[in-house]
Structures are given as structure tokens and as C-alpha cells.
Amino acid sequence: MSEIVLEVEGLHTYIGQHHILQGVTLTARRDAVTVLMGRNGAGKTTTMRSIIGLLHPARGAIRFEGQAIEGMAPYRVARLGVGFVPEGQGIFATLSVDENLRVAMHRDDAERRDRLARMLILFPDLDRFRHARAGTLSGGQKQMLAIARAFVNPQRLLLIDEPSKGLAPIMVEHLIAALRAVKHETTVLLVEQNFAMAEVLADHFFLIDDGRTVGEGPMSALVSDAGLKKRYLGI
Amino acid sequence: MKRAAPVVIVLALALLPLLGMEPRVYLTLTVAGLAMGMLIFLVASGLTLIFGLMDVLNFAHGALFSWGAYAGFSALLLLNRRAGWAESPSVLLNALALLVALAAAVLVAFVLGIVLERAIVRPVYGQHMFQILITLGATIVLEEMIRIVWGPNDQVMPVPVSFQGSWDVADVIVLRVPVIAISLGLAVYAGMLLLLHKTRVGLIVRAGVESGEMVQVLGHNIHRYFTGVFALGSALAALGGLMWAVFRQSVSPAMGGEQLIFAFIVVIIGGLGSVTGSLVGALMVGLSYNYVAFLLPKAALGVNMALMVLVLLIRPTGLFGASR
Secondary structure (H helix, E strand, O other): OOOEEEEEEEEEEEEOOEEEEEEEEEEEEOOOEEEEEOOOOOOHHHHHHHHHOOOOOOEEEEEEOOEEOOOOOHHHHHHOOEEEEOOOOOOOOOOEHHHHHHHHOOOOOHHHHHHHHHHHHHOHHHHHOOOOEHHHOOHHHHHHHHHHHHHOOOOOEEEEEOOOOOOOHHHHHHHHHHHHHHHHHOEEEEEOOOHHHHHHHOOEEEEEEOOEEEEEEEHHHHHHOHHHHHHHHOO | OOOOHHHHHHHHHHHHHHHHOOHHHHHHHHHHHHHHHHHHHHHHHHHHHHHHHOOOOOOOHHHHHHHHHHHHHHHHHHHHHHHOOOOOOOHHHHHHHHHHHHHHHHHHHHHHHHHHHHHHHHHHOOOHHHHHHHHHHHHHHHHHHHHHHHOOOOEEOOOOHHHOOEEEEOOEEEEHHHHHHHHHHHHHHHHHHHHHHHOHHHHHHHHHHHOHHHHHHOOOOHHHHHHHHHHHHHHHHHHHHHHHHHHHOEEOOOHHHHHHHHHHHHHHHHOOOOHHHHHHHHHHHHHHHHHHHHHOHHHOOOHHHHHHHHHHHHOOOOOOOOOO
């Protein structure tokens, strides 16, 4: 078993008066892809936003490489080497593609410029529309931009929230290929509703329901467990 | 070209009065209008950052304008009393005195801007009603502080002698202070464009305006950047305040309030967040005020409002505004 990068323990998070997370526990291991699955409203996005620091948990612990990060400001968590690709991409529509990539660089150094150049080779569309406004890109291209943007910095953990949402099947294929190309470089925690995509990419799964962790195991175990899939994913 | 349309409209409007007056009068009024426009732009440029970009309805902008004027006033007074720099016939000493006054104005407003943003603006981002209330409150406090420190009455600004009076260029009267204001305005315009579009800080600020949350997630402390932008906007208000005081040759505690409304009109005409829009808007307001004051004196005060209504009817987002 490889080293644990992220450890979430008994996490409780409120949004306003609503008690959304009521005990989420999960781990992500070095250089593996861990997928977080569950029905709509189960608390997947809330879990991601609590980890990156956009939401402050009321109780529970989040440790990143042994360091407690719960309640820490998002920019500090990001600086530790945690990347975040939010649901709906979160790209800057009025900025150009190039500016979107450059704004993500924590520092403007040679290493990051090299990485940026690599991303443009990996995603030729981004290179072609480099000076276009990001708002004019197609949904798939926006998602590629969001992922490329997260990889501009050398990340030790990458949180990706529902990258396939709203994409055409052909774009999902492209996305899977792109994520496969970069997944060995970093630890990934993925939220994904598209089971086919999760199946191909993930090594390990966690299931949450009503704000609680209700199952975990190697991805292959979930693939073959029809009862678990039906009960918590409705498939 | 869609982007060229506002420029064409402005030029057409600027040439229209030529039908009703002699060319020489027209030139004099045009120079005066450009100067007034540039003075207004100096105030509006700061508001473009704070209101246009950061979406903060900052009514304390006028108080910062006054504080800048008074800080510069004190610096000039001191330099003149101790060293006689303003009364000296030396252009160099005069220019130095003005530069020190400008630095004093900018410094005082920059520090005040940091304090205001941290203490009262930060808790009310995104809440317009609270912004209006709390910045109006701050305005009252800041204005009263001026009355305590400098007294309640108007005072005469010791304008360095080299910058008083006017030049007569081919029968067109060109006042000296407005020429300085025009140069300063152009420098501020160029500086703002460079800062916003050619630097990393500008890039992060433009991104932060679109989504502060996402900029944070990318590892930038957005609060620090917004404090900086607010302080910079405040410093620009002070620059405008000092130039206005030099132009009028006087300072008064309530001087900022009168200019604030012009600045808001200009930012709205130009389109929220557009520096170029603010420049064009300010020039339109300055020019139309001067032309109308000559042709139809009684209509001069209403013309700016009419201009704003007209612009908003044709382009609801302002001349250069992007729809959000």
C-alpha cells in the first residue's frame, strides 16, 4: 500500500443552516486516482470545497501530507500543492486562454513555463485558441482548459469535480485520454457521476450518501458489486 | 469596427458646436473642456477601479479626494513658508514643490485607502446597500476630521507661480494648470492600462473581479490584491483632488462631494470597469459642459445628466462596458 496523501476524518460541514456533511471519511493515496461517488445531493461537491478551504468544516479533520488543513484559507491550501478543478470549470470567461493559464501560475518561473508549454502540446485546441477569449470556447475545450490550468503548477494533489458533466460523449473520450496522460504525475481525488469514466480512471472508490461515507474499496470491487451500485448510485 | 463607434460619436459631438460659434471661441472652449474632462478623469479613474472593477459603491471616494487636496495643500504651504518654493521664480523649485505635494496627497490617501478597505469595506463586499451606508458614514467622519485638522473655512491654495496664469497660443487662451492636468491625466491613463493589461498583478486583479473564489483556489490571496486596488483608487482620487484644488486655487472640506457625482456619471457613461470608457466619458462631460455653458448657459448643469441618460438609452452598459 502506498503512502496516504490526503486523509479526511469525520467531516461535518454546514452550508447556512443545512447540515450537509455528517461524517465523511476518506483517504487518497500517492499517485493513484480515488473516485468519490454518490447520488446528487450526497455531499460530494461540499466535501471537495471543504478540502480546498472554500467551506469551513464545523467538525472533523483534514490532513494533507500529515499537516492539518481544515479551516485554512483556500490560497494557502493551494500553495501547499493542492489543485482544484471545480464543477462547471471555473474558467475566467473574459480573459484569454493564455491569460487563464498564466494566472494559475503560483510563480512565473522556468519550470512552470515549461509545464505550460507541455499543456499546450497535450491540448492542441488550447494552443490554437490561445489568444481567444476563454468564454468563446466550447464546453469540452473549457474543461480541457480547466484541467490544463490545474497542471501548470506541479501539484501534489488534484481535486477534480465532475469533469464530464454536460460534455458530449466524444468530448468525454478526449477527457479520459487527457486525464490518463497526466494521472501518473499526481494524486487525484475525482468526483464523477459517469460510471464508465470512473471505472476506467479510478484505482479506489469511496461512496457517500446523505453526507456520510457508506463504502470504500478498490474500484474493481465496486464494478462487480451490482447491489452496492444499485443501492447508492441507482445504476 | 464596433469598438470605434464610441470614438466616432464623441468626435461628432465635439464638432457639432462649430455650427453655432466662431472657430476661435470654439478652440478656447475645446481646450477648456478637455482640461475639465481630464480633471474629472483623474477622479473617475480611481472610481473605475473601485466601483467599475471591484463593484464597491464607494461614496467615501469624494472624502479621499478632499483629503488628497488638503494633504497637498499642507505640503505646499509648508514648503512655501519654510523655503519659499511656491513663490520662487525658479520653474524647477515650483515643479519640485508640486511634485512633493502630489506625493503627499497620494501617500496620505493610499494609507487611508488601506485602512478603509480593511476596516469597513471588506465585510460588505457584494452588499451594495451596506456599502452605501458605511461609506457615507465614513465620508461624514473624514469630512469632520478635515474640519478639525484644517478648520471649517475655504482656504487659498498656494499655487506655484510658474503654474499660474495662461499661455496665449495663436489667440487661443490656454490655462497652465489644465495643461498639467491633461498631461497627468494621460500619464495616469497609460499607467492604468499598462498595470491592468501588461502586468501579473493586473492579470490577477482582472481574474479576481470575475471570480474571487477561483483566484483564491489558484493560490493567490485575493484580499491582499483588493486592498491594493482600493488603495490605488484612493490615491488616484487624491491626485484628482489636489489638481482640482490647484485649478480652483482653493480647498474646502466639502469639495469632494461635489466632484463625486461627476465621477459616478463618468464611470457609468464609460461603462463599468473600462478605463478607456472613463477617459472618453470624462472628456465628453467636460466638453459638453463647456459648449453648452457658452451656447445655453442655463442648460449647462443639466447637460451631464442628459448625456448619461442618452448614452444609457442607446447602450445600457455604457460606451465601453461589457455586459455582465
